[in-house]
Every structure is written in structure tokens, then in C-alpha cells.
Amino acid sequence: xxxxxxxxxxxxxxxxxxxxxxxxxxxxxxxxxxxxxxxxxxxxxxxxxxxxxxxxxxxxxxxxxxxxxxxxxxxxxxxxxxxxxxxxxxxxxxxxxxxxxxxxxxxxxxxxxxxxxxxxxxxxxxxxxxxxxxxxxxxxxxxxxxxxxxxxxxxxxxxxxxxxxxxxxxxxxxxxxxxxxxxxxxxxxxxxxxxxxxxxxxxxxxxxxxxxxxxxxxxxxxxxxxxxxxxxxxxxxxxxxxxxxxxxxxxxxxxxxxxxxxxxxxxxxxxxxxxxxxxxxxxxxxxxxxxxxxxxxxxxxxxxxxxxxxxxxxxxxxxxxxxxxxxxxxxxxx
Amino acid sequence: xxxxxxxxxxxxxxxxxxxxxxxxxxxxxxxxxxxxxxxxxxxxxxxxxxxxxxxxxxxxxxxxxxxxxxxxxxxxxxxxxxxxxxxxxxxxxxxxxxxxxxxxxxxxxxxxxxxxxxxxxxxxxxxxxxxxxxxxxxxxxxxxxxxxxxxxxxxxxxxxxxxxxxxxxxxxxxxxxxxxxxxxxxxxxxxxxxxxxxxxxxxxxxxxxxxxxxxxxxxxxxxxxxxxxxxxxxxxxxxxxxxxxxxxxxxxxxxxxxxxxxxxxxxxxxxxxxxxxxxxxxxxxxxxxxxxxxxxxxxxxxxxxxxxxxxxxxxxxxxxxxxxxxxxxxxx
Numbered sequence: 034x035x036x037x038x039x040x041x042x043x044x045x046x047x048x049x050x051x052x053x054x055x056x057x058x059x060x061x062x063x064x065x066x067x068x069x070x071x072x073x074x075x076x077x078x079x080x081x082x083x084x085x086x087x088x089x090x091x092x093x094x095x096x097x098x099x100x101x102x103x104x105x106x107x108x109x110x111x112x113x114x115x116x117x118x119x120x121x122x123x124x125x126x127x128x129x130x131x132x133x134x135x136x137x138x139x140x141x142x143x144x145x146x147x148x149x150x151x152x153x154x155x156x157x158x159x160x161x162x163x164x165x166x167x168x169x170x171x172x173x174x175x176x177x178x179x180x181x182x183x184x185x186x187x188x189x190x191x192x193x194x195x196x197x198x199x200x201x202x203x204x205x206x207x208x209x210x211x212x213x214x215x216x217x218x219x220x221x222x223x224x225x226x227x228x229x230x231x232x233x234x235x236x237x238x239x240x241x242x243x244x245x246x247x248x249x250x251x252x253x254x255x256x257x258x259x260x261x262x263x264x265x266x267x268x269x270x271x272x273x274x275x276x277x278x279x280x281x282x283x284x285x286x287x288x289x290x291x292x293x294x295x296x297x298x299x300x301x302x303x304x305x306x307x308x309x310x311x312x313x314x315x316x317x318x319x320x321x322x323x324x325x326x327x328x329x330x331x332x333x334x335x336x337x338x339x340x341x342x343x344x345x346x347x348x349x350x351x352x353x354x355x356x357x358x359x360x361x362x363x364x365x366x367x
Numbered sequence: 368x369x370x371x372x373x374x375x376x377x378x379x380x381x382x383x384x385x386x387x388x389x390x391x392x393x394x395x396x397x398x399x400x401x402x403x404x405x406x407x408x409x410x411x412x413x414x415x416x417x418x419x420x421x422x423x424x425x426x427x428x429x430x431x432x433x434x435x436x437x438x439x440x441x442x443x444x445x446x447x448x449x450x451x452x453x454x455x456x457x458x459x460x461x462x463x464x465x466x467x468x469x470x471x472x473x474x475x476x477x478x479x480x481x482x483x484x485x486x487x488x489x490x491x492x493x494x495x496x497x498x499x500x501x502x503x504x505x506x507x508x509x510x511x512x513x514x515x516x517x518x519x520x521x522x523x524x525x526x527x528x529x530x531x532x533x534x535x536x537x538x539x540x541x542x543x544x545x546x547x548x549x550x551x552x553x554x555x556x557x558x559x560x561x562x563x564x565x566x567x568x569x570x571x572x573x574x575x576x577x578x579x580x581x582x583x584x585x586x587x588x589x590x591x592x593x594x595x596x597x598x599x600x601x602x603x604x605x606x607x608x609x610x611x612x613x614x615x616x617x618x619x620x621x622x623x624x625x626x627x628x629x630x631x632x633x634x635x636x637x638x639x640x641x642x643x644x645x646x647x648x649x650x651x652x653x654x655x656x657x658x659x660x661x662x663x664x665x666x667x668x669x670x671x672x673x674x675x676x677x678x679x680x681x682x683x684x685x686x687x688x689x690x691x692x693x694x695x696x697x698x699x
Contacts, residue, residue: 078452086451093444192465203469280439282465289438331448336405337435 094324111308129191153266202279241308416640439463468492499634501680506541520551521582567594635685
């Protein structure tokens with residue numbers, strides 16, 4: 034394609050040019066979808082393009098996306114954590130309990146983070162220490178963590194969080210930019226650097242592509258995976274702080290079903306569910322697409338089930354399209 | 368690519384179609400009826416009542432909405448999109464008494480009238496709450512139902528849920544307060560079926576054996592009333608012993624037809640949706656103010672008087688009998 038008529042034939046040093054790679058990439062497609070969703074929403078509802086409304090809409094995805102970043106790394110490494118929503122429930126319950134003991138806001142935050150870390154460490158130890166499959170372990174801890182919340186709370190709720198605690202889920206950093214949105218942006222940058230610019234990130238990809246090969250190349254596979262579970266637990270703890278602060282109360286059913294929404298977001302973001310590939314910008318775009326689609330449909334009062342169908346269809350399209358595309362391009366070449 | 372394009376085009380078409388339909392009457396008062404989850408018969412019936420109220424009022428557009436499953440997080444997303452649409456009022460049946468408070472407070476801060484109905488929100492998150500009925504009204508209704516079909520009086524027994532069930536105990540207490548208003552009605556026993564079908568059935572059998580002159584069984588629980596009606600039918604005493612109390616039309620339809628139950632009561636979801644809409648309209652148009660002691664008109668349902676917590680009871684529980692059971696049995 035890039036061959037010129039005159040002059041010596043150029044021998045490519047990579048499979049495709051940077052521009053080709055950029056235009057053909059998953060992230061570009063997602064960006065196009067995001068722009069399309071934005072455009073359609075603006076056309077469809079006069080209320081969409083309003084700074085405050087858009088700001089409110091970001092709450093639809095910020096907390097889930099925070100967990101999604103850590104989940105992306107975990108899935109790239111070939112593992113998964115389905116207990117994230119239950120970690121939120123347990124961390125939130127622990128914070129509610131701490132309120133009854135008279136803890137102040139900083140101690141509450143510490144409680145939430147600590148419970149997240151402990152839960153992550155528990156998952157990580159079972160997976161890397163005992164060599165159990167993560168999907169089975171975390172289905173177990175999914176029931177275990179939320180079960181503890183149900184035992185503690187039953188049909189009761191913890192309320193009475195200090196008013197300064199409300200900042201994390203209801204506060205604004207500047208104008209329409211909420212604390213959650215700022216945190217989401219900061220974490221996106223941190224995780225993008227961690228995955229794409231550090232040795233640790235390279236190790237995560239290496240493990241996902243070939244764990245045995247990675248082990249023989251001197252990567253401490255178990256340790257990296259343990260850290261990833263810790264990170265996922267920690268991010269769930271942070272999400273628990275934001276969500277609890279936003280709701281101003283804790284019930285054991287808090288964040289019910291979020292694990293699947295987080296995994297959906299990550300897969301939609303182009304993270305290979307089998308491990309080995311995917312990027313953080315992809316997850317960021319997927320989060321925005323999902324949030325804006327949900328909000329756009331909400332503005333038109335489209336029933337929730339239609340949104341679920343749309344997201345489901347989008348997800349299947351996302352996974353199927355690259356394969357269909359590959360098959361077609363192979364077919365034409367043969 | 369083509370699948371994605373098709374999806375997007377159909378989304379655009381759907382979106383514009385809804386937008387056109389939605390913006391037909393821009394000057395109307397828009398009242399959002401937010402339910403626990405879509406696709407539940409009880410709430411579909413409430414929406415029917417809301418539409419009836421809207422028709423009567425004329426300048427009202429009802430937005431019937433709710434999440435896919437009964438979560439507080441789902442309702443908050445719905446509330447946020449309603450705030451963004453600048454609706455005039457939100458009438459909500461809450462999935463969580465506390466978690467919705469911050470979102471509903473924000474709605475009130477932006478000038479939206481917020482009331483709760485059926486399942487309430489904590490006082491700081493709404494202007495008022497509409498209960499379908501009150502304990503006193505329910506207590507009175509269950510004995511009245513028994514008395515209505517016993518002009519000469521007679522022995523009646525109560526089949527309750529568990530001995531520690533707060534709701535049932537309160538209702539029975541309220542019933543005992545007013546039973547002197549029904550002369551000739553003699554409450555001989557109170558037994559507990561623990562809201563288990565088989566235990567309630569056995570307790571009902573026991574009552575019939577112990578009190579041969581028993582004329583009615585009052586079961587203020589939807590499990591107990593069905594079990595008692597079945598026990599009466601099986602003992603071939605349908606028509607002799609009247610089973611009444613609180614039950615669901617869908618479960619009681621057969622027993623009403625067989626004559627084991629002449630009538631029973633429960634709140635009427637259509638009236639509830641109607642009343643919630645009327646109240647929301649009156650508050651949003653400043654025709655009434657939600658404050659302790661206020662009386663807010665509700666159209667054909669009369670008016671509701673608010674207590675110190677800005678809560679009010681809509682009406683007596685609605686009575687279901689052979690004349691209307693067919694209409695309601697498919698609803699809930």
C-alpha cells in the first residue's frame with residue numbers, strides 16, 4: 034500500500050504503520066462510538082448538553098470504572114475477581130460499624146481501605162498460595178463477604194455518617210467537577226502509567242500471554258498476581274467509600290450485581306477476557322460510553338430493560354466483530 | 368461495523384421517536400411516578416391510577432419509570448435523569464429508606480416536589496409520605512368484614528402470622544380497641560400460623576374443631592388467609608364459615624368464587640397511584656403545602672391529613688368480593 038513507484042522497495046520494520054494501527058485499533062472504534070452516543074444524545078434530548086446534568090451522569094460510571102481499572106490488569110494477567118461488589122458491601126458495613134464506634138472521617142476512610150486490602154489479600158492468598166482457580170475462589174468470597182454484611186445488618190441500615198464524609202460521594206472539586214470524577218481521572222492516569230510504562234505492566238502482559246514463559250523469564254508470577262488482587266481489593270475499598278458517601282447509608286444489598294457491570298465495562302474496553310491484551314484508555318472510553326448510554330436512555334425515560342438489552346448487544350458485537358472482521362479479511366486474501 | 372451502525376441507527380430512530388412523543392405538551396406539569404422496579408403488576412396498576420388522575424387534571428404528563436431490579440442504586444440513576452429533565456414532581460415508592468435521601472434532597476434543592484408513597488423515604492428526603500392505609504383503619508376493617516356477613520353476631524377467631532410479627536400484632540391490637548362497636552361479634556381465640564402455609568392450615572383446622580359454632584376466621588396475613596380458606600373448603604364448610612382478612616386478589620380469586628371467602632381487603636394500587644399523582648400535582652402547583660396537620664386534597668379519594676412526620680393514610684383498605692375480584696386478580 035505504502036509502496037512508491039520509484040526507488041528501492043521499503044522493507045517494513047513493523048507489521049503496520051502507526052497510523053494504520055491507530056485507525057484500526059479498538060480504542061479508536063470506541064472513541065467513534067462515544068462521539069456517536071454523545072451526538073445522538075444531544076439530538077435526542079434538549080437536557081443532555083448541560084454541564085450539571087453531564088456532571089450528574091458521571092456518577093453512573095465513576096465508581097464502577099475505578100474497580101474496572103484494577104480488574105483490567107487482573108484480567109490481562111489471566112485472572113478475574115467476581116467478589117468486588119461484595120467487597121464494597123463488606124467495606125461499607127465495616128465503615129457503618131465504625132461510625133457507631135465514633136470514628137471520625139479519616140478513620141472511616143482508613144477502615145474502608147483496610148477492609149478492601151484484607152479482602153483482596155484473602156482472594157490473592159487463596160489463588161496464588163493454594164493455586165486455586167480465581168473464578169471459583171471469588172465466586173465463593175462473593176457470597177462470603179456479602180454474607181457477613183447480611184449477618185451483621187440483616188434488614189437494618191447504618192446511617193449517621195459524619196457530614197464531612199459526604200464529600201467523597203457528593204462533593205465538588207471545582208465547578209461541575211465532582212470529587213469522584215477527579216479521582217476517576219487521576220486513577221486512570223496512574224493505572225495507564227502502571228500498565229503501559231512500567232516493568233510491572235510488562236510483567237502483567239507477559240503473565241497473561243504465557244504464565245510458564247513468564248515464570249522462566251524470571252518474573253515472580255505469584256507475587257505479581259497477589260499484588261493485582263490486593264489492588265483490586267483496594268480499588269473496591271475506594272469505590273465503597275465513594276458509594277457509601279454518595280448514599281449516606283449502608284445496607285447489605287449495596288452495589289448488588291456490580292461485579293458483572295464492572296466485567297462488562299472492562300471487556301467492552303477491549304480487554305481480552307482470555308488475558309494478554311487490552312489498554313486502560315479502552316476501559317476509560319468504555320466507562321464513558323456505558324455511562325452516557327445509560328444516562329441518554331434515562332433522559333428519554335426508556336425502560337431500564339432496553340438499556341440492558343442495548344449493553345448486552347454492544348458487548349456481543351464487541352467480542353464478535355473483531356473475529357468476523359478477521360474471518361472476512363482472511364477470506365478475501367485467500 | 369455494519370452491525371454497530373445498524374444498532375446505532377435503530378437507537379437514533381427509537382430515541383427521536385420517544386423525544387417527539389415526549390415533547391408533545393411542553394407546558395404540561397410533568398409528574399414522575401418512580402416505582403421499585405418495572406414489570407410488577409402492583410406498580411403497573413398504580414401507573415394506571417396515575418394516568419386516570421392525569422386525565423382528570425388535564426394539564427399533566429405522567430412519566431412512569433423505575434429501575435430493572437429493585438436496587439437503590441438503580442433508582443438513584445433514574446432520579447438523576449429526572450432531575451436533568453427538570454420534571455415538576457417525583458412520587459416514589461422507595462427501595463431504600465435512607466440511601467435515596469441525598470439524591471432526593473438534590474431534587475428538592477432544584478425545585479422539584481418530592482413525595483413518597485407505598486414504601487417510604489426518611490423524612491429529610493421527601494415533603495410527605497402517603498401510606499396506603501393506617502393501622503387503625505386496618506384493625507377496624509378486618510373486624511368489620513367479619514361483622515358485615517354476620518348480622519346476628521357469632522364466634523370469630525383470628526389466625527395471625529407469628530406471635531412476634533409487628534404488623535399483625537398492631538392490627539389485632541387496633542381491632543380489639545374497636546370491637547365493642549360490633550355488638551354480637553365474639554372474638555374467641557387468636558392462633559399463630561407463622562406465615563407458613565402448612566402450619567396455618569393446621570391451625571385453621573384446629574379452630575374449626577375447638578369451636579364448632581365458629582362463624583368466621585379473620586386472617587390479617589396473605590399466607591394465613593389462603594391456608595384458612597383452603598382448610599374451610601376441605602372441611603366442606605364453605606359458606607358456613609367465612610374466611611376474611613388481608614389477602615391478594617390473585618391468590619384469593621378461587622376462594623371467593625367457591626364461597627369460602629365472602630370478602631377480604633387490601634390496598635388498591637390504582638387508588639394509590641391516583642392519590643399520589645393528585646398530591647404531587649397539588650404540591651407542585653402550590654395548591655397545597657406539606658406540613659404537619661395539613662389536609663391535601665386527592666380528587667375522588669377525598670383528602671389526606673398529615674401527622675407530625677408529614678405522613679398520611681390514604682383510605683380504608685379496599686374491599687374485594689365476587690363483584691370485582693375478576694378485575695383485580697390479574698393485577699396483583
